[in-house]
Amino acid sequence: MRIGIISDTHDRSEAVAEAVRLFAEQRVELILHCGDIESVETVHLFKPVPTHFVFGNWDKDRTRLSAAIRGIGGYVNDSFGAIEMAGKRIAWVHSHERHLLYQLEHCDTFDYVFYGHTHVREQHRTGRTLVANPGALFRANPKTCIVLDVVTGELKPLLIATARGAESTHVMPGLRGPDDSIYIPGLPDDPPPPTSPPLPPAK
Numbered sequence: 001m002r003i004g005i006i007s008d009t010h011d012r013s014e015a016v017a018e019a020v021r022l023f024a025e026q027r028v029e030l031i032l033h034c035g036d037i038e039s040v041e042t043v044h045l046f047k048p049v050p051t052h053f054v055f056g057n058w059d060k061d062r063t064r065l066s067a068a069i070r071g072i073g074g075y076v077n078d079s080f081g082a083i084e085m086a087g088k089r090i091a092w093v094h095s096h097e098r099h100l101l102y103q104l105e106h107c108d109t110f111d112y113v114f115y116g117h118t119h120v121r122e123q124h125r126t127g128r129t130l131v132a133n134p135g136a137l138f139r140a141n142p143k144t145c146i147v148l149d150v151v152t153g154e155l156k157p158l159l160i161a162t163a164r165g166a167e168s169t170h171v172m173p174g175l176r177g178p179d180d181s182i183y184i185p186g187l188p189d190d191p192p193p194p195t196s197p198p199l200p201p202a203k
Contacts, residue, residue: 007116034116035094
């Protein structure tokens with residue numbers, strides 16, 4: 001079982017279409033979108049692969065976006081999503097609500113937590129939880145997304161080429177922080193204790 005993780009598409013249709021094509025090429029069965037979709041036109045590009053979305057700070061018209069997502073057979077989440085696949089619990093969030101990312105990362109509930117917002121690809125481990133940002137398709141160089149093999153645990157970054165970019169499309173080597181150290185761009189060193197209600201059971 002392979003899933004694709006993507007974030008911060010920001011209405012960049014050419015890059016999104018290429019990412020969805022690469023996901024299909026990698027035999028991805030499900031896509032998780034970590035927010036900042038922006039338009040219904042972008043949503044329509046995800047129709048070939050079942051996609052779960054969360055909203056980011058640039059997703060202003062959530063009513064229209066939600067209708068478009070349901071229209072392609074996708075799944076709408078608000079601030080974060082949580083699923084269970086192949087015995088692994090997976091959550092994803094945009095991360096502009098920093099306390100929510102902190103809670104998901106430190107609650108010792110999830111095997112994987114994916115986040116967006118920073119436009120910076122990185123991954124690290126906090127206890128049992130592998131935390132990763134897939135990068136972005138806008139204001140990122142290179143433009144990236146990632147593929148997770150839920151059974152083997154392999155996390156494979158993909159480079160997204162567009163006609164306006166000089167990149168070539170290929171699989172990139174994995175990125176890990178030194179000594180699996182914790183690093184989240186933009187997150188305070190000492191965030192406040194989480195105040196959100198308890199997480200629902202993963203479905």
